[in-house]
Amino acid sequence: MTLPYRVACTVLRIFMRLLWGRWGSNCEFIPDAGPVIIASNHISNWDPVLLGLACRREVHFLAKQELLRNRLFGHVLRKVNVISLSRGGSDTRALRRAIEVLKHGGVIAMFPEGTRSKTGELGKAKSGAGYVAHTSGATIVPALIRGSDKMWRSLVNRGELRVTFGRPVPVHGASTSETYRDVTMRVMDAIAALGEERARS
Secondary structure (H helix, E strand, O other): OOHHHHHHHHHHHHHHHHHHOOOEEOOOOOOOOOOEEEEEOOOOOOHHHHHHHHOOOOEEEEEEHHHHOOHHHHHHHHHOOEEEEOOOOOOHHHHHHHHHHHHOOOEEEEOOOOOOOOOOOOOOOOOHHHHHHHHHOOEEEEEEEEOHHHHHHHHHHOOOOEEEEOOOEOOOOOOOHHHHHHHHHHHHHHHHHHHHHHHHO
């Protein structure tokens, strides 16, 4: 784990503990070694932070390039493993960088929907997560984030704030766009199932 990432995690964990107290997460489904994609729903700008803090391994993130345009803030984000991503279409440079990280045994966090959900419901996913998983040979772990869209409200009422990881989704099939879509859709189904399990508990 790089020094900037370790420092950032330490500071943010203290910040989270002081303001929000204990918040839940589980990470038994994340392999201790080898390439991993964490594929999550996306409801708040806090989501990458929560995924990074919930995972015991160092995580790399794909983030919209607008966040890195400020020279100082962009420099800080790059130091904590943020990869610039153009959301206007297929950003092959960013995807190649993500695959490179994975082929070196790293962890990438991805949001298959490509943007935040304004309703909290899962939206239509793009096939990028399936493509990166299939091309890199990475394990793909679904994740469900709850409560991050109400973080500041939670300061008062201590609402639920949780990251739940699920069992890895198998990646198989020929290297085709149909396979990439199928993998991504099965990941989205797994994320939805995590929400249903949480609602029943």
